[in-house]
Amino acid sequence: MQAQDRQKQIQKKSVFISCIVPVFNEQGTIEAFLDALQQCLASLSDRFEIIVVDDGSKDKTLAKALSFAENRSVKVIGLSRNFGKEIALTAGLEHCKGDVAIMMDADFQHPIETLPHFLQKWGDGFEMVYGLRRDRKNESWLKRNFAKIFYWIMTKCTRMDMPAHAGDFRLLDRKVINAMNSFQERTRFMKGLYAWVGFKKTAVVFEVQARRAGESSWRFMKLVELAITAITSFSDIPLRIWGLIGFVISMIALVYALFFVTYTLLYGVDFPGFPSIIVSVMFLGGIQLLSIGILGEYIGRIFTEVKQRPKYIIETKKNFD
Numbered sequence: 001m002q003a004q005d006r007q008k009q010i011q012k013k014s015v016f017i018s019c020i021v022p023v024f025n026e027q028g029t030i031e032a033f034l035d036a037l038q039q040c041l042a043s044l045s046d047r048f049e050i051i052v053v054d055d056g057s058k059d060k061t062l063a064k065a066l067s068f069a070e071n072r073s074v075k076v077i078g079l080s081r082n083f084g085k086e087i088a089l090t091a092g093l094e095h096c097k098g099d100v101a102i103m104m105d106a107d108f109q110h111p112i113e114t115l116p117h118f119l120q121k122w123g124d125g126f127e128m129v130y131g132l133r134r135d136r137k138n139e140s141w142l143k144r145n146f147a148k149i150f151y152w153i154m155t156k157c158t159r160m161d162m163p164a165h166a167g168d169f170r171l172l173d174r175k176v177i178n179a180m181n182s183f184q185e186r187t188r189f190m191k192g193l194y195a196w197v198g199f200k201k202t203a204v205v206f207e208v209q210a211r212r213a214g215e216s217s218w219r220f221m222k223l224v225e226l227a228i229t230a231i232t233s234f235s236d237i238p239l240r241i242w243g244l245i246g247f248v249i250s251m252i253a254l255v256y257a258l259f260f261v262t263y264t265l266l267y268g269v270d271f272p273g274f275p276s277i278i279v280s281v282m283f284l285g286g287i288q289l290l291s292i293g294i295l296g297e298y299i300g301r302i303f304t305e306v307k308q309r310p311k312y313i314i315e316t317k318k319n320f321d
């Protein structure tokens, strides 16, 4: 679709907008959030759908979403257990029908007032519009710095353009939605996939709001896990490093052996080498275990992929024809 046609559609309020909201234990905010979101979408377009993906909540989130969906253009997908936000978003993308899809959190951290700006940028001809956090002062010191190191490693390893302060708060054009839906991988790092698919992208800056209720479900270990998934599913540099290290160590060993032989020929076998043997055995043992661990990380990924299990299981569905 040309930018002009898009502008016309926006003016006629006829852009079909799908809004995808993954929720996990959000009983405190879900109703107020859906209410506010619905009002905003209705002001933007006459055609929209809200897809709530309940990611196996343990509280009353699903029940509240289902009762909210009565007589409204809200669709609900209830996953059979907690699959994680990446998979919940995937389920939403695979079920949306819109010309554009907007993904946002249900805890009011992503301001609803940003949506018109997203749509405007789409009207300007961009296929993907992502929200860029102005600053991360709402996040803990640990999370902020971990994110910094992580993005540094990620850009070094993958050479992909992954803006550090952008998250899942995005608008995707239908072309991008289709591209995203063509991925069959089970371990998903969405931000990597957004970068991988390409297309014309632009940013809209927004201020992260405080969470209205409940608490963030991101534990530090979960972030570490996501980081490992991200790196292992987008880069094979960790595997290659060991080839390089192995080569360097072999070269050093060769030089050392030559030196040793020459020394022995010249001065005889009087060579007290016990500590150096212990040190090199331990050093090499450590390196070997580490590299096996990294190999294992990749084999683990291959294992989950070859099993060909479905990405998610849906238990409940409401308002889908």
Ligand code: UDP
Pocket (backbone or CB within 6 Å): 021, 022, 023, 024, 025, 026, 055, 082, 083, 084, 085, 088, 104, 105, 106, 107, 109, 215, 216, 217, 218
């Ligand atoms: N979420 C989800 N599945 C999960 C964890 C979180 O669907 O396993 C949802 C959650 O309900 C929220 C969004 O993802 O709508 C962002 O989660 P959260 O606010 O806990 O993360 P943070 O904003 O702290 O990064």
Ligand code: MG
Pocket (backbone or CB within 6 Å): 105, 107, 109, 211, 216
């Ligand atoms: Mg949040």
